[in-house]
Amino acid sequence: MQIRIVALGLLAGLWPGIAPAADIAGTRAAIGRSLDGQYPRLDALYRDIHTHPELSFQESRTAAMLAAELKALGYEVTEKVGKTGIVALYRNGPGPTVMVRTELDALPLEEKTGLPYASKAKQMLRGVETPVMHACGHDIHMAAWVAVARTLIELKDQWSGTLMFVGQPAEEAGGGARAMVADGLFTRFPKPDYGFALHVGPGPYGYVSYKPGVINSTSDSFSVTFIGKGGHGSRPHTTIDPIVMAGHFIVDVQSVISREKDAARFGVVSIGSLQAGNAGNVIPDTATLRGTIRSYDNDTRLKMLAGVERTAKAVALMAGAPPPDYRLVEGAKAVVNDDGLAARSGAVLKEAFGDKARLSAEPGSASEDYSEFVIAGVPSFYFGIGGIDPATFAQATASKTPLPGNHSPEFAPVPEPSIRTGAEAMSLVVLDVLQKR
Numbered sequence: 001m002q003i004r005i006v007a008l009g010l011l012a013g014l015w016p017g018i019a020p021a022a023d024i025a026g027t028r029a030a031i032g033r034s035l036d037g038q039y040p041r042l043d044a045l046y047r048d049i050h051t052h053p054e055l056s057f058q059e060s061r062t063a064a065m066l067a068a069e070l071k072a073l074g075y076e077v078t079e080k081v082g083k084t085g086i087v088a089l090y091r092n093g094p095g096p097t098v099m100v101r102t103e104l105d106a107l108p109l110e111e112k113t114g115l116p117y118a119s120k121a122k123q124m125l126r127g128v129e130t131p132v133m134h135a136c137g138h139d140i141h142m143a144a145w146v147a148v149a150r151t152l153i154e155l156k157d158q159w160s161g162t163l164m165f166v167g168q169p170a171e172e173a174g175g176g177a178r179a180m181v182a183d184g185l186f187t188r189f190p191k192p193d194y195g196f197a198l199h200v201g202p203g204p205y206g207y208v209s210y211k212p213g214v215i216n217s218t219s220d221s222f223s224v225t226f227i228g229k230g231g232h233g234s235r236p237h238t239t240i241d242p243i244v245m246a247g248h249f250i251v252d253v254q255s256v257i258s259r260e261k262d263a264a265r266f267g268v269v270s271i272g273s274l275q276a277g278n279a280g281n282v283i284p285d286t287a288t289l290r291g292t293i294r295s296y297d298n299d300t301r302l303k304m305l306a307g308v309e310r311t312a313k314a315v316a317l318m319a320g321a322p323p324p325d326y327r328l329v330e331g332a333k334a335v336v337n338d339d340g341l342a343a344r345s346g347a348v349l350k351e352a353f354g355d356k357a358r359l360s361a362e363p364g365s366a367s368e369d370y371s372e373f374v375i376a377g378v379p380s381f382y383f384g385i386g387g388i389d390p391a392t393f394a395q396a397t398a399s400k401t402p403l404p405g406n407h408s409p410e411f412a413p414v415p416e417p418s419i420r421t422g423a424e425a426m427s428l429v430v431l432d433v434l435q436k437r
């Protein structure tokens, strides 16, 4: 997923009365010194992870690397929680338990960044070998997560409580957070009093963005297989053409968005996969489409789910075909930040980053199964960091040229400033809730 970095001129004194108690500038400087010392090692780790991306629930190598890093730091590490997930605990006196979560997985894409350490990795996906790439920046998150784990150990005389570092599988395909919760994440291990996560996006690096309340969309995925009747391409009248059905569906389903959904409410239907036939002169028997449905609120979501299914059935009916095989996979719900924690952590970020800490006006349209942890009762703060050179960003904004974003084969956040910003911001908000009183 991605967090949009929204430029807003709001800010100073947004939450009067919530003033960070600690010396934020001094703490930030101490974090910076820790990062200076560990950066060469982090850079090597980042490049290694970037070059060896792994798909959802196949993140064994990645998980083992992170587990080894945290074990070496003195964390008590449990592996294979929710298939490939890891949990690392560090007890440092009385106080709250704080979860810091990273995702472990990459995407089935062929990398086109041209970077010297670009991925050439391949893995099996639904029985087919596919290229794999860290196109969502989870490699940045992992490097920042390890950096925070080390920084907090180096600064351990400044806080008291329990750290719970969670490496979550299968955020992209969905189901990873749920698998960890089902495997006892909050029963075999302490249930966190606070949870934190971050995401890099195509905003300028050095910047952080945050928002109380709803921060991103619900996500449901669906597949529809149109069942036609195959035959020779020269004799279409003897067939029922599933490719024509697929074509109608792709176009007509957008009327659900433009004519049925309230235009004032966010909602998107996108088809990302279409598979049918393999010869130009053969009409195949079936055509299968896969897509995603996103919204911020449940009424809009239900309206879209009904509209997409009805459109699929109507297209088949119009072609004289049997009803299509329609499958809905309910996905991530919206991530909702805890208002109190967002106010507190937001104030810390504002104090530390000044004009480079920005309040997002609107939720982002991507989605994220971190929502499972929120639903399980962990008050959370999920925030965004930028990953793109500010000069490139400014130029793109001026010329209205969209930059490659998350899930693009060209998405290439700049490692060092992104990792440092993520690690600084995360260390600060975690230290704030673990302050000795």
Ligand SMILES: [Zn+2]
Pocket (backbone or CB within 6 Å): 001, 002, 136, 172, 406, 407
């Ligand atoms: Zn993603």
Ligand SMILES: [Zn+2]
Pocket (backbone or CB within 6 Å): 001, 002, 103, 136, 137, 138, 171, 199
């Ligand atoms: Zn992501």
